[in-house]
Amino acid sequence: MKSMLSVVLGLAVVGAFGAETIKLPAPDADSGVTVMQALKARHSERAFSDKDVPMDVLSGVLWAANGFNRPDKRTNATGMNKQTIMVYAIMKSGAYRYDAKENVLVKVCDADLRKAVAGAQSFAATAPVSLLITADVSDPVYKGNWSTLSHYDAGIVSGNIYLYCAANGLATVCRGTMDRDALKKALNFGDNIILHLNHPIGYPAVAISR
Numbered sequence: 001m002k003s004m005l006s007v008v009l010g011l012a013v014v015g016a017f018g019a020e021t022i023k024l025p026a027p028d029a030d031s032g033v034t035v036m037q038a039l040k041a042r043h044s045e046r047a048f049s050d051k052d053v054p055m056d057v058l059s060g061v062l063w064a065a066n067g068f069n070r071p072d073k074r075t076n077a078t079g080m081n082k083q084t085i086m087v088y089a090i091m092k093s094g095a096y097r098y099d100a101k102e103n104v105l106v107k108v109c110d111a112d113l114r115k116a117v118a119g120a121q122s123f124a125a126t127a128p129v130s131l132l133i134t135a136d137v138s139d140p141v142y143k144g145n146w147s148t149l150s151h152y153d154a155g156i157v158s159g160n161i162y163l164y165c166a167a168n169g170l171a172t173v174c175r176g177t178m179d180r181d182a183l184k185k186a187l188n189f190g191d192n193i194i195l196h197l198n199h200p201i202g203y204p205a206v207a208i209s210r
């Protein structure tokens with residue numbers, strides 16, 4: 001049976017600059033449970049079912065991660081409001097940059113990089129999607145005393161992802177593990193891009209009872 005994800009991926013279009021883009025559904029701000037219930041349910045999960053993540057859910061988790069909740073500010077706080085975090089969705093069909101302003105995924109690589117994201121932890125490659133949390137630290141502010149600022153920013157994005165997943169019955173785990181060299185090469189990242197963390201995301205292999 002064709003999954004919802006595959007169906008929606010079929011709607012990918014070629015954007016203004018020639019890149020393949022996927023228009024995401026508007027995030028559903030009414031989905032989920034209360035913040036207290038999400039905090040109660042939050043945990044790390046490392047076994048995923050083979051069920052795909054539907055596009056409306058992917059849209060929701062990306063928005064929670066670092067979407068815009070005001071015209072020029074985001075769901076995630078950033079030191080000095082630098083908004084330097086960029087999230088990538090790594091899926092079987094390729095790697096996509098989340099363009100939060102346009103609410104689209106922009107394809108940046110045709111290859112399935114889930115094994116590179118998994119690195120030494122093969123379980124992570126079984127998740128249908130991994131969110132890769134990166135930061136562009138080319139701004140001079142990230143030199144010297146503030147060199148760790150984007151690390152904190154990445155942690156906040158991870159927390160948002162955990163809460164969305166807990167509130168919406170998704171399995172995830174924050175990971176520092178990944179094959180950074182393989183990802184940097186495949187995604188054509190220069191030295192100014194830090195690969196901070198990643199979150200494999202899917203439905204739990206065993207249903208979670210709340």
Ligand SMILES: Cc1cc2nc3c(=O)[nH]c(=O)nc-3n(C[C@H](O)[C@H](O)[C@H](O)COP(=O)(O)O)c2cc1C
Nearest residue numbers: 042043044045046121158173174175176177178197
């Ligand atoms: C910065 C950070 C890096 C982590 N890296 C990994 C990792 O590489 N692999 C992994 O399986 N879990 C990783 N974890 C998840 C922790 O192991 C997990 O949060 C911890 O065991 C507590 O479990 P809980 O999240 O269910 O409360 C990481 C967590 C954080 C915050």
